Amino acid sequence: MYNGGKIILGLVIFIGLFTFPVFYNMGKTAEAPKPSIDTPVINEMEVKQCVESKEWMKANHMQMLDEWRDSVLRDGNLEYVSKTDGKNYVMSLQNTCMRCHSNKKEFCDKCHTYANVKPYCWTCHIAPKENEI
Amino acid sequence: MSINRREFLKIAGASTLFGLTGTAAVEEILRTNADAAVLKGPNALNAKRWAMTIDVNKIRSEEEYRKITHACHSIHNVPDIGNKKDEIKWIWEEEYENSFPGLSDEFVPDHIKHKPFLLLCNHCAKPPCVRVCPTKATFKRPDGIVAMDYHRCIGCRFCMAACPFGARSFNWRDPRPFIKEENKEFPTRMKGVVEKCTFCSERLARGQKPACVEASNGALTFGDLEDPNSEVRHVLSTHYALRRKPDLGTGPSVYYVIGGGTEHA
Numbered sequence: 001m002y003n004g005g006k007i008i009l010g011l012v013i014f015i016g017l018f019t020f021p022v023f024y025n026m027g028k029t030a031e032a033p034k035p036s037i038d039t040p041v042i043n044e045m046e047v048k049q050c051v052e053s054k055e056w057m058k059a060n061h062m063q064m065l066d067e068w069r070d071s072v073l074r075d076g077n078l079e080y081v082s083k084t085d086g087k088n089y090v091m092s093l094q095n096t097c098m099r100c101h102s103n104k105k106e107f108c109d110k111c112h113t114y115a116n117v118k119p120y121c122w123t124c125h126i127a128p129k130e131n132e133i
Numbered sequence: 134m135s136i137n138r139r140e141f142l143k144i145a146g147a148s149t150l151f152g153l154t155g156t157a158a159v160e161e162i163l164r165t166n167a168d169a170a171v172l173k174g175p176n177a178l179n180a181k182r183w184a185m186t187i188d189v190n191k192i193r194s195e196e197e198y199r200k201i202t203h204a205c206h207s208i209h210n211v212p213d214i215g216n217k218k219d220e221i222k223w224i225w226e227e228e229y230e231n232s233f234p235g236l237s238d239e240f241v242p243d244h245i246k247h248k249p250f251l252l253l254c255n256h257c258a259k260p261p262c263v264r265v266c267p268t269k270a271t272f273k274r275p276d277g278i279v280a281m282d283y284h285r286c287i288g289c290r291f292c293m294a295a296c297p298f299g300a301r302s303f304n305w306r307d308p309r310p311f312i313k314e315e316n317k318e319f320p321t322r323m324k325g326v327v328e329k330c331t332f333c334s335e336r337l338a339r340g341q342k343p344a345c346v347e348a349s350n351g352a353l354t355f356g357d358l359e360d361p362n363s364e365v366r367h368v369l370s371t372h373y374a375l376r377r378k379p380d381l382g383t384g385p386s387v388y389y390v391i392g393g394g395t396e397h398a
Contacts, residue, residue: 078174
């Protein structure tokens with residue numbers, strides 16, 4: 001092999017650089033985000049209860065919002081009956097969800113950034129002005 | 134083992150039947166999981182076919198026109214971009230000649246000729262915009278409203294080409310900077326979608342009449358075209374009213390009351 005030493009050295013450097021992120025992060029865990037529910041409206045609530053249970057919302061809020069959207073826009077519905085507490089909630093991202101969760105940066109964005117999902121809700125829906133109210 | 138044709142058809146038929154009902158059953162099982170109850174609002178206004186009448190003679194001053202268009206545009210976050218090319222409009226004014234092109238002639242009385250007519254989406258019975266939309270972003274609701282689902286709009290503008298009334302506007306640029314005062318309870322639109330009047334479907338769901346009707350001081354009425362006792366039917370049975378371009382067969386639901394009614398005589 002011509003220039004064998006150089007090629008092998010090059011390969012070693014290449015593999016080293018290429019796999020650097022793997023070794024660098026080995027054994028470390030990225031800290032899971034803790035979305036904050038510290039907002040004026042939520043702090044005033046006696047029972048801190050979303051439209052469904054926390055666990056259910058964590059797993060299903062995206063499907064639920066998708067269904068709300070179609071239900072409101074296409075079928076002209078307005079209210080959602082909670083399976084958890086049986087109460088009726090107006091199906092509205094801007095007027096229901098964000099009224100309590102007025103801290104989009106600390107609540108929505110934290111997990112979405114961590115999970116690298118980029119929902120495009122806010123190109124149209126108006127996000128709450130933070131540190132106001 | 135041989136199989137005759139009769140046997141084969143029997144088995145094929147049975148398995149088709151199983152296949153059909155089998156999948157239906159599976160879907161049904163999957164669905165019950167996500168099937169939460171949703172309701173209409175307790176005050177929701179319902180109709181078989183929503184319609185509007187606009188009494189041209191009852192809107193007199195420029196200020197009254199502005200009050201009506203402003204009521205609509207402010208609550209729906211319609212931007213005021215300030216040039217004709219990028220203009221977004223849900224309800225706007227146009228002269229007789231441009232509103233009723235087939236009916237314009239030289240000798241139309243001046244007070245009609247130069248009167249601004251309020252134009253908006255006609256929520257046609259057979260909406261051509263809905264036929265051409267490739268994504269079903271625009272669709273006809275059972276109550277006659279031609280609605281828009283901006284989530285699905287891909288901005289192809291077929292609907293704008295199809296609409297004979299110019300009722301649709303395209304967002305050539307981000308509308309947000311051009312909205313003077315945002316209504317925080319209603320979304321804006323984004324660059325690249327088509328928008329238009331919604332007959333205030335979001336207000337109807339809460340039991341309110343459309344914003345323009347509310348702001349019009351009785352010049353605009355709103356109701357169910359298929360209910361003989363509704364306000365619009367009352368107006369239409371006592372007044373002579375025009376629709377825009379009826380010969381195109383789209384069946385507009387917005388009526389323009391031109392002359393005085395029998396009540397005035």
